[in-house]
Amino acid sequence: FHPSPFHSPLRSWPQGMSTCFFGLEVKPGTLYKQIPPLNTHLHLSLAALPATVRAGRVSLQVGVKGFQFIVCTLEANKVEQWKTDLNFSAENEVQFSVQGDDMIRIHLSGYYQLLE
Numbered sequence: 001f002h003p004s005p006f007h008s009p010l011r012s013w014p015q016g017m018s019t020c021f022f023g024l025e026v027k028p029g030t031l032y033k034q035i036p037p038l039n040t041h042l043h044l045s046l047a048a049l050p051a052t053v054r055a056g057r058v059s060l061q062v063g064v065k066g067f068q069f070i071v072c073t074l075e076a077n078k079v080e081q082w083k084t085d086l087n088f089s090a091e092n093e094v095q096f097s098v099q100g101d102d103m104i105r106i107h108l109s110g111y112y113q114l115l116e
Contacts, residue, residue: 017114018113018114019111019112019113019114020111020112020114021109021110021111022042022043022044022108022109022110022111022112023107023108023109023110024096024107024108024109025105025106025107025108026060026096026097026098026105026106026107026108027098027105028058028098028100028101028102028103028104028105029098029102030097031063031095031096031097032095032096032097033093033094033095034088034093034094034095034096035091035092035093035094036088036089036090036091036092036094036112037090037112038090038091039090039114039115040090040112040113040114040115041087041088041089041090041112041113041115042087042088042094042110042111042112043085043086043087043088043110043111043112043113044062044084044086044087044088044108044109044110045083045084045085045109045110045111046081046082046083046084046108046109046110047060047071047072047074047081047082047084047106047107047108048074048080048081048082048106048107048109049074049076049080049081049104049106049107050105050107053076053080053104054076054077055076055077056075056076056100056101056103056104057073057074057075057076057100057101057104058073058074058098058099058100058101058104058106059071059072059073059074059098059099059100060072060073060074060082060096060097060098060099060106060108061096061097061098061099062086062094062095062096063094063095063096063097064088064092064093064094064095065092070099071084071086072084073100074106076104084110090115096108
């Protein structure tokens, strides 16, 4: 894998909001790292194949505290989206990567939630 540099998606928290959208396109061969900001957690809601994918199969791998887990496997024309309900706590690095077809990306969506 070629680690991607970490870039915090939240420069500042939107005033008056308790949640903020999270979206990420995970490319094959790249390890994406996210660290939820202090006093938040990251909720991963959905993994999906782009609409342009016509064939192939890939798995979403998530890494937390040195452990790697396959969260879902997506296959064109069969299972193109998978609903998740995963929370990642503040200040703990979470890693996302794709396993399988070298040409297929996975779109992730969810939200950051402000903890009170």
